[in-house]
Amino acid sequence: MPPPATPVTPGFPAPPEDRRLSPHTGWTRAHWEAVADRLLDALPPFTRPDGAAVTPPGPPSWSGPQVDGLEGFARAFLLLAVRLAGAEGADPAGRTEHWARGLAAGARRDGPGGWPDITDCSQQIVEAASIAVGLHLSRPWLWDRLPPTAQADLADWFSQAVGRRTRDNNHVLFRVVVEEFLDSVGALGDRTGIEAGLDRVDEWYRGDGWYQDGPTRRGDYRDHRDGKIHQGESTYEAGERFDYYNAWGFHYYTLLWSRMAGPRAGARAAVYRQRLHAYLAQYVHLFGGDGAPVHHGRSLSYRFACLAPLWLGALEASTPLPPGLTRRLASATLSHFVRNGAPDARGLLPLGWYGEFRPSAQAYSGPGSPYAAGKGFLGLLLPADHPVWTAPEEELPVERAGRPTALPVPGFLVHGTREDGLVRLLNHGSHYLVAPPGARRDDPHYAKFAYSTRTGPEVGGAALEQRLDNHIAVVSPGGQVSRRERIHRVAVTDHYAASWHRPRMDGDALPAACRIDSVSVVIGAWEVRVHRVVAPVGYTVREGGYALADRDRLRAGVSGTHATVRRGDGLVSAIAGLYGWTAAHVRHGQGSNAFGPYSAVPYCSAVPTAPSVPDPDPDPATATAPLRESVHVSAVLLTARGGDPAHEPPPPGFSVAVDGPVVRLDLPGHASWVVRPGAPRPVAGGPGVLRPA
Template identity: 45%
Template sequence: MQLPPDDLHRSPRTGYTRAHWETAADTLLAAVEPYATEDRALYHFPGGRESVSGRLSDGLEGYARTLLLAAFRRDERALERYADGLAAGAAGVWPRIEHRSQPLVEAASIALALRLTRPLLWDRLDDGVRQRAAAWLGDALHAEAWPCNWELFPVTVGGFLAEIGHEPEASAKAIDRGLERIERWYRGDGWYTDGDGRKFDYYNGWAMHLYPVLHAWLAQDERLMEMYGGRLSRHLADYARLFGADGAPMHQGRSLTYRFATTAPLWLGALTGRTPLSPGETRRLASGALKYFLDRGAVDHRGLLTLGWHGPDFRVLQGYSGPASPYWASKGFLGLLLPADHPVWTATEEPGPAERADASTPLAAPNWLLQSTRSDGLVRLHNHGSEDVRYDPFYTRLAYSTVTAPSSSYDNSVIVGGDPSRTEIEPLGVGEDWAASRHRSGSGGAVTSVVLARGAVEVRAFRVTGVPEGTEIRVTGWSADAGTRSELAPAAGLSAPVDEPAAPEPAGAVTTDPGLFVVLARLTAETDPEPLAEAATVEVTGTDEFVVRWTDGPVRRVRLDGSGVEVT
């Protein structure tokens, strides 16, 4: 992708300006055009993979998600092409919107795009085309959604149809129904779960906040804006910490192939004025993520977004991922709705949280501890509250980072009796430098876990009960990637460490004595860190108690028992 020269005066961190975002959008839109059908209603991208919904639905997905990009870019010539596709698609080419069907998802992108560009696209269509398109979209008002972020797709369609006066009563009901349903998943502090359970990931930003806030903003509904905008602002205070200094988002959760869609809530906060972030920090984080992926092969030689993370990588895909799925990255171009003279485009870039200082940040709602280090720009997420067994290993590992991916060798796990399963995760609390949880192992035992963090160093402790003496228990650390170093050293009750395993195998230590055991762990990109064993000493003071003495910091006393975890 040929981008403008870097502007290191305005953007000393990334070099990116609005011109870079515009060029990226234009290049992506130009690249997809050859893959449109003759009537422009479907976009069939190569990729060697078809989603579970089938080729026709995948073609609709290609239309809808790239239309969203054209809408954010407000590209009138491109929108003319999509107008042709809308006329053909609504006349019978597109599959109908049915209960829990993929076209419901794509209808939301189409409706949002039409609402955002109404003077440029919708208002210029013939009456017959508008009637057929509204009728096709109207099925979304009555379609049952999957009980997750899908509940917001009828809301988004309803918002547009209500605006144009199509089925106003049904549209209002669809909006109220969807917004009411997501309330049961709000956990406070700006965090939602993606449906029942404790599924915390990027769907918070690119779905659970995006659609309600945009609807409230477009409808000029002050009551809804106060509620959903306030939640977004609170969320962004945490969300900004999920990006590494190199621009990488946290490698956790599902649908990671959407890549820089992670920037959507950052732009949304600036667009609506509901953000704690400065304009320079907002653009630095967003541009950092776009640059991160463009520099690492997210776009192939044809100019197409690939199915994967950097380049093609089927490990990050789900069954619903088809050739056009990556184009939900279009959400990342939301910032182009801001005028060129908006402070988010004119301000000088400011460093993000990972660049400012070492920090351990507790997030109470998901029961996460975020650990970032300025010296190497890494961010680590200690997961003591998020779980979705459908998408393991991207939910159930003990830790994730901005520079590593879950390994097939079960990094960041407690493997009891040869079984690495971690289910029924029960949060036990977080503090300024710690997080704890309890889970059920596949062998039937119960594992209570706590992590304490200082700088890049972690103290991880586990208490395993309910398994026979002689059961092998293996604790693993980080799976190191290129340019990083993983270490793990037993501090109590474990042996046989692998201090520096061959990448990407995780470091590990073992025991056959269920009970309390402790390790020191570290993931770092520093070339010459202090010896891990010198960072802290650990003294076990009872069957469920130990003391951590940080060499350059405080003394922490920890108790793990049947009632929970106490850190003082």
């Protein structure tokens, strides 16, 4: 049964549904226009009188209130430009003049409301890119109608970005599109910076449509204590970061750059279209049946900005998705957020996921940061008679067949179930290592073993340090919990994924030989995790399942080595300790999860008793105890079919046999899985179904 399409957000003027054209969502182009208008029309009370700064309620970023005001203006202006261009200049609400005044006031560098100058590695470069793209998209109705003095002021302000140093990641593209806009209006003399920037970004392309967000080793970092940028002092390992910046960063700006450049884009445009086509073939699997995106990575307050590449695929005729599927997915995602309170009753997008939740936001995000969500409205650039708007909606991949799908480049195994429309991302590759001087280098939006479309990691308060959900840790006798920082991928297939990591504690207090090898095997709705743990004698081993969150306190139950958490709507998170675990528990939290004020995590624990093993490379400084090797097997479940007994205990008839480091998994009707965590090929057998005798 399709989810209700009628939004619950107060003040949203919901257009009539069309269940013939859109049998799954009921949404049409009119709904998209209505949401865009709602977002824009909520901002005047938070806009400076001259129109050049927009600052919704919320704490400032580390860039300060002046830059935050520019950020709010730039990101909302991009939405205004898309809305204006999609209506071919029609503006019955009379918004254009207001935004044109803001452009003129902000670009006047000697004026009282002028935007901050663009400096090296500044947030101003980021926001200049949004303004440049918006001016390009709305050129006949805005740029071309601005007074010559305003055009000159804007070109002068943009010119400060030419040749500027940027952060060595997706930020390179911000300078590229600013320079391309300047070239398009005859205000750039040398294109070498554009080509050099695009060449740099090409170095981070890893295949299958995926870009890594910057090099693995970097020499630039922002000190999180004061926001200052440091460059060239030393290099550090930054991780292999794959996330939604592929969607709202790399593909977004490379394809829009191609459109801005026109014939100047040359052969690059064809390459970018091919990469987008490959990306969308995988990206479509990261959305649940209700349209919810997997909650993973940073800048998640951008929300439906993740839809940008879907629309670009249609705009550039570079998508493997049928038109009806493109609109279905986009409308399902936007309506999912609207139904869950984003925008809120004021029409605003606060920092958070649905409602406001500051702990999941980054320090670089100001209160206007979430208006990057405007990138998700690019579909309005398609004419109303385009097949994307006129073709009947189609089912999403998870609704047609809930089978696992390997995304080997980022190291993801995407695990969907048709019965409940849930999609889970098992992470055995992508990791974000916090820059120096930070010593605790894990990030909960990257370091977990699993993420989903219905849950988020515990990131607030004490829960952040406890690292319970979707994490395996060794815990010292004093209570210190190990971190999963660098993830060394071993294998990612359509049925299992494997990786290993060295558990870290403050001061690297664990012996260098400590190691956790992990294998995830997908069996129906379950993920069976097999771990080989080398840790000091006397340390506890602990593993958690998915954190559930809700408006009210969650129900929980523990029986032996099984723990279950239930939400009132039938969503269930469970973990079953099948081998190597001695107890199960549930931790309740409050104010720690983006999905609701109350949360709970089921988890298992054990103090291994296997014989100790010698440390092959003892270090007197860290050898606090002899080491012990142990094997642990757990079954982790996240299902929306709560109450169905077949979906709550481990799979009926499932058995585990352990012989040293070798684990055999058996399920009636299936070939056995033989799992050797730590081996180059860690899984043999399965998942083929055996014919009955």
